[in-house]
Structures are given as C-alpha cells and as structure tokens.
Amino acid sequence: MPDPVDFYFDFSSPYAYFAADKIDGLAASFERDCVWHPIMLGVAMKETGNVPLAAQPVKGPYCIHDWERLARYQDLPWTMPDPFPIATLAAARAFYWLWDQEADLAKHFGMECFRAYFGRGEDIQAVETVAAIAAPLGADADALAAACADDAVKQRVKDETGSALEKGVFGSPFFIIDGEPFWGSDRMWMMKRWMKSGGW
C-alpha cells in the first residue's frame, strides 16, 4: 500500500470543512489511507504573517460569499458561524485522543465538529460541546472531557502543530503526499494527477 495522504487543518477553517468531505474518498481511490492532523493554525499564522481571511478588508466579504457558494456546490450545510474564527483546542485534543483509539471514529467526530460549526453555526470552543458531539458516536464523553485537560494530550496538539510547521505547512487545508505539498481545498485535481501519474 502506498504512503498515506497527510491532511493538515484547523477546525476553524471553512476550506478545511470542504476538503474534509472529499479527501478520504480521493485517497481511497488511489488505495491510500488519509491521516488527519488537526493543528492550531493561529500559531502558523503568527510565523508567516498571515491574517484570518474574514478579517481582511474586501477579501473578507468575498471569502464569506465563496464559502456559501462552495457549500451549495458541494451540497453541504452552511451557516456562517459567529464567533469566527475560534480557538479549536478542545476539538483538536479530543480528536487525537479518539484517533489513538480508532482512526475512523476520530474522523467521524472531526466531520461532526465541522458540521456543528460550519453547518449549524454552533460555537464548538467548549469542552462540553465537543464531548456532546462525540457521545452519540460511541465515545465516552466524561473520559473525553478529562482527556482534554490532560497534559499529554495538550502536548500532543502542540507537537503536531510544531511538526506541521517544520514540514512547511502554513495554511488550512494543507496536504502532503510523498513529500509533495498541496495547499487549499481547490488542489484536489492536482493531488489526483500527482497520485495518478506516480508523482509527476
């Protein structure tokens, strides 16, 4: 089996929501796994000098329009959340705690976090909210809430973020396939071409 597709994202990134809906299917069509890596994009933004899209003049309103349009074209529910963007530490910590138990459960949870935040506009910052999202999927909500306060789990998110930055990740979504970087939800066609051609 070829190496997996690495998918880096922040739960607060709309374009990651649109990518998350498609990336596992794309990877599977080339018999690849997909490894999800939620990171704290705010840290990356400080290093690269980027500013959150919605806060930028002119570009911000365009992006809000673009997200709504993309949701329509991908047939995904959409509600522009407020507050936006948010710190998604709880979701990321819960994700890795679940990931170490069962990758598919973690991905399911991750997609439900995206749907809660961008599909229904719910604030997913609180640990209790994140636990409530995980519970119906079969996770132990109390244990998950406790994990979010665990030092090792906290460190895991820091380490994953640091490791992503070292690999050159600077935005969300960001993908690395066989060492080749792809930035943005609109690079699916290039990743497809890359995998189809055996890395050309």
Add this chain to the structure above:
Amino acid sequence: MPDPVDFYFDFSSPYAYFAADKIDGLAASFERDCVWHPIMLGVAMKETGNVPLAAQPVKGPYCIHDWERLARYQDLPWTMPDPFPIATLAAARAFYWLWDQEADLAKHFGMECFRAYFGRGEDIQAVETVAAIAAPLGADADALAAACADDAVKQRVKDETGSALEKGVFGSPFFIIDGEPFWGSDRMWMMKRWMKSGGW
C-alpha cells in the same frame, strides 16, 4: 448573446498567466466573449493590505513550487522571472491601446507578454520590450511606444484599475460574470458551473 466574462489581472501575476491560457475557451464554450482588463495590482494590494506571494515567508517558496507544477500540468513554458514582481504599466498601456483597435490582437499581445515574462523569464518593464513583443503580431511598434507615453492612455490604466477596485477586485486573476465574483485560476470549475446553471 449573454454578457461577457470580465477578466481582471496584472501582467506580473503567475496565476493570471495560467488563467489567461484558458479563460477565452471557457467563455466561448458558453457563447460568451471575454473582456480582458489588465490592472495595477500593487494599488489594490495597498488598499487590502496584501503582500506579494513570493515575498512571504514559507508561503513564498510553496507558491514558486506551485507555479512550476501548474505550468507542467497545463503544458505551458515556465521560467521563474527575476526581478519579480515588476511594474507592468507599459504592457497594460500598450494592451489598452491595442484593444481599442482590435480586441483579438490585444489578447494575442497580452498572451505573448505573459509568455515572455513567465515562459522565458524576460523582464517586460521597458516600453521598448513591450513594443518588440507587439511588432511581430502586426502592431506599429513606434506608434505603440508613443501611446505608452500618452496621457490619455496612462489615464485609461488608472481608470480601469479604479473601476476594478470599485467592483471589489482585490487579486489576480479575478473574474466577474453576471455580477458574480470569482478569484483565482482554480475557480474555472465554479465559473463553468455558474454559467451552465444560468447563475446558481
């Protein structure tokens, strides 16, 4: 015939080069004309606080890699130019002077400017360079060089840039179809969908 596709760009934008190669074909497939509007993106960047991509840490090297890859995937010649970016006033002025004579000639000239700068890495800032690009296409090189110094032609570029900013253009390439904005060379699929669906 439906309204034309409006294509806003800076001759110094790599992603505009990749878009210019495809946009007329896309528009024509929906029986639309395409109106090219070279603008001075530096002015737009000052207003929106954007920074040229290649000058950004981490993101810059990624973009340079992405341009080379896009050129390969679109089968277009590519040489990373130096200096980059440049002021493309002469090319924009010459373009509008030609456009008022014959739109197809102006587009042909525009594509040749892109190929000179990004395909062969030639600095196209000087009026003489731009005139030399236009001459083999049938343009009067001396008249074109004179036009680049003409106050009305200079004003035309300012007016087109101002008009673009008023319409919300903040990057290159940028497209407006039936009032709907699309930013980026990777939005071709969305424009196709928009035109196919009659604006949904």
